[in-house]
Amino acid sequence: MTKSQHQSIPQPINNEIRLGENQFIVSKTDTQSHILYINRRFMQISGFTEEELLNQPHNLIRHPDMPKGVFKLLWQTLKKGDEFIGYVKNICKDGSFYWVYAHVTPDYDSKGELMGYYSVRRAPTRTAVTTIDKLYTQMLSAEKNKQGDQASNASIALLEAFLATEKKSYFQFVHQLDNAETSA
Template identity: 55%
Template sequence: MKPKITPIDHEVSLEDDEFIVSKTDTRGLITYVNRTFMRISGFSEPELLGIQHNIIRHPDMPRGAFKLLWDTLKEGDEFFAYVKNLCKDGSYYWVFANITPDYDSRGNLRGYYSVRRKPSREAVDTIIPVYEEMLRIEKNSTTKEAMTHSIAYLTEQVSHAGVTYQDWMLQLNSSEVER
């Protein structure tokens, strides 16, 4: 069961050379976390293993972003995103996430592998208003339409950049995107 955590306005940051690594099974249950993940999130290994990865989902993250993530992974493609995560104590941390399908030696999907690093401040400042608008759209839409409308807004923002979603994410991280 996901613990009830009350978010607080306190940001925790990764160091420039740190990486958060985790693995999940095909259902999103955590099968591996590195020490950096545990230190930043405040959760111990026993509190994380076998638990849904969304244990660290911050309420400021739009559901549409996660639908896009899962739709992309189900196609067998890797996914990049800026994600605001929740710590055990209610603090938060931003990451630039790369999630890839993890296959066994026979080519069967066995889960997902994620490496997260510190994002540029410019990228976070660019994505925050996009996520805020996605959340507003989700709140003002019916449950059935919320994620579709939210993703449509995100797609519109990406189209203004003239690139694919993945390329936009990568450009934001390198601060090459026009603002």
């Protein structure tokens, strides 16, 4: 499907799809985050076909409950050449949602030139979902009535304040949540 062929934007519905414990959702993008590859699990969980996903920007599956600040952190991390790990709520074609524990990494060629990005996602623990859902709701409300960088900076400030009270770095926080229990 070309970008000119308009796809309707899914309207969120309150229906959670759960990823099985040993299931992985994989995607690969170009440097502009247009999708170049998805595995079958991606299509099965999201409800989108390969044709609907390929060459589309990855924000096609962005859920409106996700704070902008999380994606700002993701891109800041990737642009530095580092790997990002975090919890993401995604939208399905029918508006349902699914939570993932995502690992996103830049892909470099032998000359060190950026080729694109990869992401592998699996089911988060339920403890993680409960904690993150609450935190993201607060981050989203910190972004309310703000635009662009102002919005993402406000929610990142809230996240940093939260981490300071927890006395943890962002990565310590996400790792510890993942180790809180087995995923289900």
